[in-house]
Amino acid sequence: MTTRFDVLGIGNAIMDVLAQVDDDLIVREKLVKGEMRLVDAARSAAIYEAIGPTTLASGGSAGNTIAGIASLGGRAAYIGKVAADPIGAAYGHDMRSVGIHFATGPLENGAPTATSIILITPDGERTMNTHLGACLSLGPDDVEPAVVRAAAITYLEGYLWDPPAAKQAFRAAARIAHEAERKVAITLSDSFCVDRHRGEFLELVRTGTVDIVFANEHELKALYETADLDTAVAALRQDCALAAVTLGAEGSLAVSRGETVHVKAQPVDRVVDLTGAGDLYAAGFLFGLSREMALADCAALGGLAAAEVIGHVGPRPQRHLVDVARDAGYAV
Amino acid sequence: MTTRFDVLGIGNAIMDVLAQVDDDLIVREKLVKGEMRLVDAARSAAIYEAIGPTTLASGGSAGNTIAGIASLGGRAAYIGKVAADPIGAAYGHDMRSVGIHFATGPLENGAPTATSIILITPDGERTMNTHLGACLSLGPDDVEPAVVRAAAITYLEGYLWDPPAAKQAFRAAARIAHEAERKVAITLSDSFCVDRHRGEFLELVRTGTVDIVFANEHELKALYETADLDTAVAALRQDCALAAVTLGAEGSLAVSRGETVHVKAQPVDRVVDLTGAGDLYAAGFLFGLSREMALADCAALGGLAAAEVIGHVGPRPQRHLVDVARDAGYAV
Numbered sequence: 234m235t236t237r238f239d240v241l242g243i244g245n246a247i248m249d250v251l252a253q254v255d256d257d258l259i260v261r262e263k264l265v266k267g268e269m270r271l272v273d274a275a276r277s278a279a280i281y282e283a284i285g286p287t288t289l290a291s292g293g294s295a296g297n298t299i300a301g302i303a304s305l306g307g308r309a310a311y312i313g314k315v316a317a318d319p320i321g322a323a324y325g326h327d328m329r330s331v332g333i334h335f336a337t338g339p340l341e342n343g344a345p346t347a348t349s350i351i352l353i354t355p356d357g358e359r360t361m362n363t364h365l366g367a368c369l370s371l372g373p374d375d376v377e378p379a380v381v382r383a384a385a386i387t388y389l390e391g392y393l394w395d396p397p398a399a400k401q402a403f404r405a406a407a408r409i410a411h412e413a414e415r416k417v418a419i420t421l422s423d424s425f426c427v428d429r430h431r432g433e434f435l436e437l438v439r440t441g442t443v444d445i446v447f448a449n450e451h452e453l454k455a456l457y458e459t460a461d462l463d464t465a466v467a468a469l470r471q472d473c474a475l476a477a478v479t480l481g482a483e484g485s486l487a488v489s490r491g492e493t494v495h496v497k498a499q500p501v502d503r504v505v506d507l508t509g510a511g512d513l514y515a516a517g518f519l520f521g522l523s524r525e526m527a528l529a530d531c532a533a534l535g536g537l538a539a540a541e542v543i544g545h546v547g548p549r550p551q552r553h554l555v556d557v558a559r560d561a562g563y564a565v
Numbered sequence: 566m567t568t569r570f571d572v573l574g575i576g577n578a579i580m581d582v583l584a585q586v587d588d589d590l591i592v593r594e595k596l597v598k599g600e601m602r603l604v605d606a607a608r609s610a611a612i613y614e615a616i617g618p619t620t621l622a623s624g625g626s627a628g629n630t631i632a633g634i635a636s637l638g639g640r641a642a643y644i645g646k647v648a649a650d651p652i653g654a655a656y657g658h659d660m661r662s663v664g665i666h667f668a669t670g671p672l673e674n675g676a677p678t679a680t681s682i683i684l685i686t687p688d689g690e691r692t693m694n695t696h697l698g699a700c701l702s703l704g705p706d707d708v709e710p711a712v713v714r715a716a717a718i719t720y721l722e723g724y725l726w727d728p729p730a731a732k733q734a735f736r737a738a739a740r741i742a743h744e745a746e747r748k749v750a751i752t753l754s755d756s757f758c759v760d761r762h763r764g765e766f767l768e769l770v771r772t773g774t775v776d777i778v779f780a781n782e783h784e785l786k787a788l789y790e791t792a793d794l795d796t797a798v799a800a801l802r803q804d805c806a807l808a809a810v811t812l813g814a815e816g817s818l819a820v821s822r823g824e825t826v827h828v829k830a831q832p833v834d835r836v837v838d839l840t841g842a843g844d845l846y847a848a849g850f851l852f853g854l855s856r857e858m859a860l861a862d863c864a865a866l867g868g869l870a871a872a873e874v875i876g877h878v879g880p881r882p883q884r885h886l887v888d889v890a891r892d893a894g895y896a897v
Contacts, residue, residue, distance in 0.1 A: 253883060286632070286659035288879060289621035300618070319651065327618035505877075545837075545877060547620060551585060 236415075238334065239307040239523035241384035243376070243406055244295025245368040245392050245399070246313030246337075247347040248320045249508065249548055252284040254352045259360055266354065269361040269423045271395060277364040280350050289320075291327040292349060292548040294422060295390040297509045301516025301538050303331040304554040306565060307523060310334035310380050312402075314371040321346040321367070327549075337375050340367040357504035357543065365396055372398035373405040381406050382413040385523055388515070389443070391422035394430040407442050418445035420515055421452040428455055438472045445522075446476040447515045453478055466493065477518050477532060479511055485535060487518075487528035496532035499540035509548030513538040517554070524565070537561055568747075570666065571639040571855035573716035575708070575738055576627025577700040577724050577731070578645030578669075579679040580652045581840065581880055584616040586684045591692055598686065601693040601755045603727060609696040612682050621652075623659040624681060624880040626754060627722040629841045633848025633870050635663040636886035638897060639855060642666035642712050644734075646703040653678040653699070659881075669707050672699040689836035689875065697728055704730035705737040713738050714745040717855055720847070721775070723754035726762040739774050750777035752847055753784040760787055770804045777854075778808040779847045785810055798825065809850050809864060811843055817867060819850075819860035828864035831872035841880030845870040848886070856897070869893055 259266050262283060272280070281287075291300075293313060302309040311328055315321030317339040324346060328335040344366040352360045371393075381387055387410040393399040407417045419437060421427050427434060434456060437443050446469065450462055457465045469476050470488055478486040484498040517538035521531030541550050541557050550557075558565045591598050594615060604612070613619075623632075625645060634641040643660055647653030649671040656678060660667040681695040703725075713719055719742040725731040739749045751769060753759050759766060766788060769775050778801065782794055789797045798820055801808050808820040816830040849870035853863030873882050873889050882889075890897045 281658065282662075285662045286623060286881060287655070289655070291618060323619070323621070326613065330614075330617045505883075546883060547878075549618060551837075551878060 236385040237308065237383035238310045238380065238385065240299065240302045240386045240388055240519050241310040241312065241380055242295035242299035242388045243312045243393065243402065244293050244390040245347060245365060245396070246296055246315045246324055247293040247349045247363060247368070248324055249290050249292035250281070250287045250348050250350045251290060251506070251508065251546055252287045252350065252352055253546070254284055254354060256354050258283065259352060259354060264352070264360050266360050267358050268425050269363055269392070272362045272364055274364055277348065277350060277362060280362050284350070284352065288546065290547045290549065291324045292509070294392055294420060294512050295388060296328070297512035297548045298388060298516045298519070299333055300328070300331065300549045301513045301554060302520055303333050304550045305516065305520045305538070305558060306555045307520050310384060312337050312375055312377065312380070314340055314367045314375065316340045316344060316346040316367040318345055320348070334380065336377065340370045343367060343370060351508055353506045353508065353546065357507050359506060359508045368399070369396045370398070371396060371402055373401045376402050376406045376409070378409050381409040382415070384410070384415060386416045386418055386519055388418045388519060390420050391426050391430065391434065394426065394433060404442070416444045417442065418447065418519065419443040420447040420511065421456060424451040424455040427452050431456060444474055446473050447511070447518070448476065449479045449511055450481070477514070477535065479514050485514065485532050487532045489528065494529045494532060496529055496536060499536045501540050501544055504543050506546045507543050509542040510539045512548065513542045513550065530563070534558060534563065568717045569640065569715035570642045570712070570717065572631065572634045572718045572720055572851050573642040573644065573712055574627035574631035574720045575644045575725065575734065576625050576722040577679060577697065577728070578628055578647045578656055579625040579681045579695060579700070580656055581622050581624035582613070582619045582680050582682045583622060583838070583840065583878055584619045584682065584684055585878070586616055586686060588686050590615065591684065591686060596684070596692050598692050599690050600757050601695055601724070604694045604696055606696055609680065609682060609694060612694050616682070616684065620878065622879045622881065623656045624840070626724055626752060626844050627720060628660065629844035629880045630720060630848045630851070631665055632660070632663060632881045633845045633886060634852055635665050636882045637848065637852045637870070637890060638887040639852050642716060644669050644707055644709065644712070646672055646699050646707060648672045648676060648678040648699040650677055652680070666712065668709065672702045675699060675702060683840055685838045685840070685878065689839050691838060691840045700731070701728045702730070703728060703734055705733045708734050708738045708741070710741050713741040714747070716742070716747060718748045718750055718851055720750045720851060722752050723758050723762065723766065726758065726765060736774070748776045749774065750779065750851065751775040752779040752843065753788060756783040756787040759784050763788060776806055778805050779843070779850070780808065781811045781843055782813070809846070809867065811846050817846065817864050819864045821860065826861045826864060828861055828868060831868045833872050833876055836875050838878045839875050841874040842871045844880065845874045845882065866890060866895065
């Protein structure tokens with residue numbers, strides 16, 4: 234059966250509130266650098282008061298990935314919950330205006346659209362303080378079965394395990410996708426997220442609820458509770474058919490049953506802001522898969538997309554990634 | 566009398582809505598590249614529908630300049646009208662969180678906070694579509710006399726001539742400043758703005774209502790209705806005691822009664838977004854004046870600040886300008 238979408242993403246729809254801060258602030262606010270932490274409205278407001286000027290940009294892990302798929306010229310869809318407020322309207326605009334199918338009904342008369350105050354330190358690392366707001370209302374009823382069936386790959390973020398109803402949406406989507414003989418992919422999202430949900434994540438991988446796993450080195454080590462990357466990769470190879478493991482400046486690994494392909498990172502003049510790096514890597518990799526490229530090319534496309542997004546502040550590409558890919562010699 | 570502030574800025578308080586677009590869109594929407602155009606709410610909404618993803622960042626010409634003064638370590642104050650809405654709250658946060666005195670009462674139960682949809686073309690040029698909203702309510706009552714008297718320089722944007730009541734605020738502030746033996750500076754803002762208000766701008770300069778003029782080449786030629794820069798500079802020298810004329814990649818001129826100093830532009834790897842270039846030039850120049858630097862150094866500091874802001878999307882510095890200035894050898 235032909236597909237209408239290359240990739241459907243399901244995730245927490247979040248407006249990023251981005252600020253450049255000094256390392257001192259991370260310490261003073263008792264934050265853990267690089268972590269995504271869930272915060273309530275009062276804590277979110279307190280952090281906002283403690284920081285300097287911000288810029289607002291639509292984010293959310295799977296949302297960023299789907300925006301990347303669209304930027305590469307792929308056919309993309311998204312499911313995520315915003316509120317019926319100005320921030321939610323802006324989020325919807327930013328998705329639909331690049332051709333993404335995004336039809337999830339916004340939450341009326343409830344919590345506001347989710348925000349994440351993202352603190353960018355001089356090393357380019359980002360520390361996230363997420364107020365889930367309307368995302369807590371995402372549930373199985375928001376999954377559009379026809380859209381899942383029409384997507385070659387349904388891509389789900391591990392962060393969906395944080396809001397209680399969203400994991401049911403996740404499982405519903407995975408079941409529909411497999412019934413339609415589609416693939417299901419997951420990103421482990423964050424090593425702290427893995428710590429919170431390790432048992433369920435392992436179950437998803439080992440039962441074949443997901444076919445493709447995206448993780449960075451820290452998340453993978455957290456999943457298998459080992460300090461040794463090779464051990465973790467070997468375990469992952471046993472547990473799932475295909476995985477992509479990002480290694481920061483060391484590039485990435487594409488791990489299938491039969492082989493591990495190492496691809497170097499793209500050189501970057503200066504890492505300005507790591508926000509969205511993993512998300513855009515997944516975009517390039519998934520786009521390559523949708524075009525039936527070799528795994529090395531999938532990983533390289535992921536690296537190209539990640540390199541674009543870390544060169545500027547903000548979680549989504551500023552250049553058309555299709556141009557970035559063509560400049561690198563890909564016939565996309 | 567000692568001063569509490571180096572520079573007070575008075576201007577239209579505007580949230581920038583920044584989008585990267587292709588040249589085709591400028592033509593299709595019948596816009597004039599590089600212009601600031603005033604639009605009503607319906608036209609603003611129509612342009613928003615026609616463009617891709619945006620980011621939101623506090624802007625406004627004088628607001629950007631004052632943020633630059635603060636970033637250089639100067640003592641800064643601002644007067645501008647936002648609405649009592651979330652966008653206005655964010656604007657206030659972005660000013661106050663860097664130490665700027667900003668106490669203008671927000672507009673209650675009226676128009677929303679002003680926005681400007683800024684279309685950035687691949688050449689880095691920006692075309693602005695401004696919905697003035699709450700800025701139309703700025704008037705003489707918003708001028709804080711004690712703050713004007715406490716500021717060494719009061720800096721006013723020519724754009725204030727667009728909302729009818731704001732020009733009265735402008736004249737009131739200039740009068741208070743001169744009574745306190747302070748200096749008054751103006752930026753001509755935009756060549757189309759000069760076309761709209763040429764007679765009054767010339768009167769401001771020739772009557773000494775303003776002491777210092779900031780203009781780019783196009784604005785200055787528009788003011789004196791000549792195609793020849795030298796002619797315009799000669800006329801300006803007759804009309805006012807001090808002026809700074811920016812020439813884009815050719816650098817800038819500091820023009821006083823006795824001399825014209827030409828300072829080269831700072832080299833820039835890639836012009837990403839010209840939004841804020843003139844505003845940050847003014848910040849560097851005014852900061853230099855406040856520190857009694859030589860005119861060549863004032864112009865050079867302006868060039869450094871402008872170079873920082875055009876290297877990334879958004880109208881305000883992402884690096885601390887005090888660090889930029891120190892890296893360039895200035896003891897600030």
